[in-house]
Amino acid sequence: MDYALFLGCIIPNRYPGIELSIKKVAENMGFGLKDLPGASCCPAPGVFKSFDHATWLALAARNLVIAESLGADVVTMCNGCYSTLKETNKILKNDFGKRNEVNEVLKPFNKEFKGTINVKHLLEVLYNDIGLEKIKGMVKKPLNLKIAVHYGCHIVKPTKERENIKSAERPKFFDELVEVLGAKSISYKDKMMCCGAGGGVRAAYLDTALDMTREKLENAQEAGADCIVTPCAFCHLQLDRGQIEIRDRTGTSFNMPILHYVQLLGLALGLKPEELGLFNNAVPVDSVLKKIGT
Amino acid sequence: MNEKPKPPIQIDKMDKEFLDTIIKAGAEKINVCIQCGTCTSSCPSGRRTALKTRQLMRKGLLGLKDEILNNKDLWLCTTCYTCLERCPRGVDPTDVILTMRRMAVQAGNMLDPHKRVAGLVIKFGHAVPIDEATRKLRTTMNLGENPPTVHAYPEALKEVQEIIKKKGFDKLVCYEWK
Ligand code: SF4
Numbered sequence: 001m002d003y004a005l006f007l008g009c010i011i012p013n014r015y016p017g018i019e020l021s022i023k024k025v026a027e028n029m030g031f032g033l034k035d036l037p038g039a040s041c042c043p044a045p046g047v048f049k050s051f052d053h054a055t056w057l058a059l060a061a062r063n064l065v066i067a068e069s070l071g072a073d074v075v076t077m078c079n080g081c082y083s084t085l086k087e088t089n090k091i092l093k094n095d096f097g098k099r100n101e102v103n104e105v106l107k108p109f110n111k112e113f114k115g116t117i118n119v120k121h122l123l124e125v126l127y128n129d130i131g132l133e134k135i136k137g138m139v140k141k142p143l144n145l146k147i148a149v150h151y152g153c154h155i156v157k158p159t160k161e162r163e164n165i166k167s168a169e170r171p172k173f174f175d176e177l178v179e180v181l182g183a184k185s186i187s188y189k190d191k192m193m194c195c196g197a198g199g200g201v202r203a204a205y206l207d208t209a210l211d212m213t214r215e216k217l218e219n220a221q222e223a224g225a226d227c228i229v230t231p232c233a234f235c236h237l238q239l240d241r242g243q244i245e246i247r248d249r250t251g252t253s254f255n256m257p258i259l260h261y262v263q264l265l266g267l268a269l270g271l272k273p274e275e276l277g278l279f280n281n282a283v284p285v286d287s288v289l290k291k292i293g294t
Numbered sequence: 295m296n297e298k299p300k301p302p303i304q305i306d307k308m309d310k311e312f313l314d315t316i317i318k319a320g321a322e323k324i325n326v327c328i329q330c331g332t333c334t335s336s337c338p339s340g341r342r343t344a345l346k347t348r349q350l351m352r353k354g355l356l357g358l359k360d361e362i363l364n365n366k367d368l369w370l371c372t373t374c375y376t377c378l379e380r381c382p383r384g385v386d387p388t389d390v391i392l393t394m395r396r397m398a399v400q401a402g403n404m405l406d407p408h409k410r411v412a413g414l415v416i417k418f419g420h421a422v423p424i425d426e427a428t429r430k431l432r433t434t435m436n437l438g439e440n441p442p443t444v445h446a447y448p449e450a451l452k453e454v455q456e457i458i459k460k461k462g463f464d465k466l467v468c469y470e471w472k
């Protein structure tokens with residue numbers, strides 16, 4: 001089965017290691033990925049949806065139409081892209097007035113939203129389409145790590161727009177995807193709390209965003225985590241580069257390695273750290289590699 | 295000391311029509327709010343900032359137009375949706391805040407950093423466009439200097455810009471084409 005890989009902004013333009021990882025992981029696991037030529041910013045839900053609903057919808061529709069032309073479901077590795085594309089896809093599938101409005105705008109470019117594909121988060125592809133059992137069978141290198149999983153917000157919320165999620169308070173699927181790799185998902189205080197970056201807060205009020213990040217990092221550290229693993233590129237950036245920003249402002253160093261889930265999965269599949277772009281984080285992940293003996 | 299304390303709510307500032315406008319713009323359920331404060335007590339931003347979600351709902355209900363449209367606290371919400379999940383009345387406070395934000399933007403009250411982010415999408419098609427360091431890194435990873443996005447397809451960027459113009463988004467965020 002092939003998926004249309006929606007890159008968004010952070011992955012290709014700040015953390016290409018995550019892009020490299022998904023390519024290697026897909027190859028290794030045997031599913032295909034197609035590029036979405038000419039895709040743009042999703043556009044980011046917290047900000048663009050906050051500015052103008054119609055523009056948000058039209059730009060997202062353009063991205064969805066590119067995927068439709070490939071006949072492949074979209075896969076994303078950023079909770080923000082997921083939220084925008086999943087929600088706009090649903091709006092345009094169900095609201096014909098809005099669909100007509102958008103198609104009017106897209107017409108000069110020979111584009112038309114038809115509603116033929118679905119939008120999935122990578123974790124949904126792994127959990128629902130591939131399944132834990134199969135993943136378990138592919139693990140070459142069980143990871144003896146204590147991991148603080150950070151779901152991020154938009155992968156589970158709002159639940160009224162997430163048909164697979166019953167409660168946002170204690171979801172389990174991400175913990176299971178981490179534990180199937182041999183690692184332990186530890187419990188820590190306020191595990192479901194936001195990283196602080198969303199909604200345009202990182203752009204407008206960096207200190208506030210970083211204070212939330214600090215709290216998350218402290219809680220993970222107190223619980224004895226070897227690293228934090230996230231399924232979201234934006235949380236990844238906030239938790240990783242945020243540590244440098246916190247250090248520069250307050251002098252506090254957490255030295256907490258941050259991995260995107262696709263990188264953790266790659267390690268368990270036996271891929272090399274260089275194939276997963278693991279040396280390109282702001283905070284080094286050497287302690288993690290040492291512990292798993294890579 | 296002799297100054298009379300300002301009453302917390304001034305009747306002449308209440309604008310019933312404004313409440314109707316908020317409701318029509320997307321805050322359909324704001325008027326079932328019982329002011330329980332579950333939203334505020336769940337808010338990761340409000341724990342450390344002036345953002346008071348319950349109070350925003352109240353101000354909306356009272357039709358305090360100026361206090362909503364000029365409210366910088368609206369922009370302290372990370373859209374984490376915790377309040378929306380926990381509100382016992384199904385008010386969907388996050389959606390109310392997003393509606394208020396759009397009204398504030400319409401009224402010309404947009405923060406400068408947000409204008410800048412909007413400007414990046416208009417100019418480059420990405421809210422976070424590529425930089426030199428990442429171009430180099432991509433090359434060493436054999437990923438291609440530019441990703442296969444608008445960055446590699448100039449005609450695709452044109453499309454994005456045309457859509458933006460058609461929607462009047464450039465004017466809304468005071469973007470200057472150069
Ligand atoms: S939780 Fe809901 S009902 Fe309670 S104050 Fe907030 S919006 Fe109103």
Ligand code: SF4
Nearest residue numbers: 337371372374375377
């Ligand atoms: S969605 Fe916004 S207002 Fe609601 S809890 Fe999260 S940060 Fe607070």
